[in-house]
Amino acid sequence: MMVFSTMIYREMKRFMHSKARVIGSLVNPIIWLVLFGKGWSGAFNFPGASMIFGGVDYMTYLVPGIVAMTVFNMSFIQGITIIWDKQFGFIKEILVAPASREEAILGRITGGAITAMIQGVIILALSFFITSSLKLSGVIPTLGLSFIVGLAVAGMGVAIAMRMGSMEGFQMIMTMIMLPMTFLSGAFYPVKTMPNWMQWLAKVNPLTYAVDGSRYYLSGIAPTFSLTTDWIVLSGLAVIFMGIAVIEFRKATID
Amino acid sequence: MPRSLEKIMELIKMETEYAIEVENLVKKYGDFTAVKGISFKVKKGEIFAFLGPNGAGKTTTVHVLTTLLRPNEGRAVVAGHDVVKEPVEVRRKIGIVFxxxxxxxxxxxxxxxxxxGRIYGYSGDELKAKIEKMLRFVELWEFKDRPVKFFSGGMQRRLEIARSLLHEPEILFLDEPTIGLDPQTRAHIWEYIKAMREEHSMTIFLTTHYMDEAEQLADRIAIMDHGKIIAEGTADELKKLIGNDVIYVRMDEPKEGIKCLNAEFIRGCRIMPDGRVRLDVQNAAEAMPKLFELAQKNGLKILEVTYHRPTLNDVFLHLTGREIRDEGRERKVARMIMRARMRR
Incomplete structure (x- = not known):
């Protein structure tokens, strides 16, 4: 467990040392929340508009989506920063140490998930100043869900990064994966009113389940799937992606 | 019975005498063979250097010895353990500066x-004490709370050395420990390496493409080129491979017209890329008058003569026809720039 906890320690330290970067990375979700959210809130201010959004105002509808998006983006980036470790020798450090490689990579993923969750919490805390109809009781379960999402997505990031090996494809993968997954998650508009083909894509998108669950906990909107489905799908994905990450990491000698 | 016992004793003695034993080691990357069947032994407590240009296979060898790469053929025993069969045992006993x-x-x-320290299983006060001791050793204790990105290249190197020593390895691998550092910092790092051996009585395996580094630090040197060890011995032994002195002659001839000189006092002769002729002789002071005589006899006009005691570079030149610095210098600079860029 020593190597596992050390890797989490390392992620936390790195997180705390990069305050400027952390604040910078929060600008994006804040823009979505304030400019996008407030803008559409005005437009959706006609009678019956809340019917589209499960009975709440648009802002209350949007917040859980933005929180889930933040966790998703941050944990994905956390996962993919392992390319830096590969390039700057930290991986080699681990490989020449008499330490469990599985523990090391799982610790790395868990650390990444925790830091992503913290950034989600910051956005959530800010949201309480923007809209007053969020449920305080939903914070803890949302955190739990965020952590699981973080594990799944950081695991996915690590697996991709170990395959990719270089920074070149980084930007491309980011736009190719993160943007469509965000739009297909129901973070901004309901899955139910999407065209059929989009609904189909939304259903295979793990982020959809994170948004669905968080939205129930924070806004009190009945889940599209069911809470059990949300938790099972996300936990299952976390296990699968972390497993793939471990396998990919095992293969990663510097041959 | 006593004979076989003697043999066993001898074997045990051998086992304990060597820190590293390598036999016919081969490492391939696809079609390219980086290490072409090398064999060598490193005694306990000595500083052993691999000297050679970039691409000679030095780093690949280090990576095999430190269990990062699997050899295709051959056997390597490090600190008494086979690198393929018992990698974890090896890892426990080695430290490395990449x-x-x-x-x-x-x-x-x-x-x-x-x-x-935590990755190597240390914790609590023991770890704290070790960190302080090692950071003081490399004179970085007062900078302990500064992020490494603000460290100079030399300070980073010192930190890496301190880190590699933290778990008290039996064998320390230093892969080009002073690459890219200025001369003053290099000399400083050398002092640490010498002090390390004194204080911790460890075996040090060093790779370098700097001749002066190998000469300054190593008890024994293996010269490596194109994946093979082409000579091995102490610096003095290696220098004895060529004559005692080296003379460089510049002649008043067009480059194409320059030929090697032949005489009984000339042990070796080579034409340098810059048009000078390089002669290996036993004693330069005695050879010089003979050289002028010879030139006059052949109707050659000598413009400039320099001579010096042989260096390891001369040895490398003698063995391969190239200088160690010939290849790679530009490539290395380019790589350093790349590395600096990637960090941003």
Whole structure:
């Protein structure tokens, strides 16, 4: 467990040392929340508009989506920063140490998930100043869900990064994966009113389940799937992606 | 019975005498063979250097010995354990400073040391004491709370050395320990390496393409080129491979017209890329008058003569026809620039 906890320690330290970067990375979700959210809130201010959004105002509808998006983006980036470790020798450090490689990579993923969750919490805390109809009781379960999402997505990031090996494809993968997954998650508009083909894509998108669950906990909107489905799908994905990450990491000698 | 016992005793003695034993080691990358069947032994407590140009296979050998790469053929025993069969045992007993920087640049020196210590199973007061001792040893204790990204190249290197020593390895691998550092910093690092051997009585395996580094530090040197060890011995032994002195002659001839000189006092002759002729002789002071005589006899006009005691570079030149620095210098600069860029 020593190597596992050390890797989490390392992620936390790195997180705390990069305050400027952390604040910078929060600008994006804040823009979505304030400019996008407030803008559409005005437009959706006609009678019956809340019917589209499960009975709440648009802002209350949007917040859980933005929180889930933040966790998703941050944990994905956390996962993919392992390319830096590969390039700057930290991986080699681990490989020449008499330490469990599985523990090391799982610790790395868990650390990444925790830091992503913290950034989600910051956005959530800010949201309480923007809209007053969020449920305080939903914070803890949302955190739990965020952590699981973080594990799944950081695991996915690590697996991709170990395959990719270089920074070149980084930007491309980011736009190719993160943007469509965000739009297909129901973070901004309901899955139910999407065209059929989009609904189909939304259903295979793990982020959809994170948004669905968080939205129930924070806004009190009945889940599209069911809470059990949300938790099972996300936990299952976390296990699968972390497993793939471990396998990919095992293969990663510097041959 | 006593005979076989003697043999066993001898074997045990051999086992304990050598820190590293390598037999016919081969490492291939696809079609390219980086290490072409090398064999050597490193005695306990000695500083052993691999000297050779970039691409000679030095780093590949280090990576095999440190269990990062699997050899295709041959056998390597490090600290009494086979690198393929017992990698974890080997890892427990070795420390390494990689050629490329491998510190966490965002973290402080102390945090870097702390993480390394924990990975090697240390914790609590024991770890704290070890970190302080090692950071003081490399004179970085006062900078312990500064993020490594603010460290100079030399300071980063010192931190890496301190980190590699933290778990008290039996064998330390230093892969190009002073690459890219200025001369003053290099000399400083050498002092640490010497002090390390004195204080910790460890075996040090060093790779370098700097002749002066090998000469300054190593008890024994293996000269490596194109994946093979082409000579091995102490610096003096290697220098004895060529004559005692080296004379460079510049002649008043067009480059194409320059030929090697032949005489009984000339042990070796080579034409340099810059048009000078390089002669290996026993004693330059005695050879010089003979050389002028010879030139006059052949109707050659000598413009300039220089001579010096042989260096390891002369040895390398003698063995391969190239200078160690010939290849790679530009490539290395380009790589350093790349590395600097990637860090941003």
């Amino acid at each position: 050629q490329d920087p491998s510190t966490d640049r965002e973290l402080t020196a102390y945090e870097n040391m702390y993480i390394h």
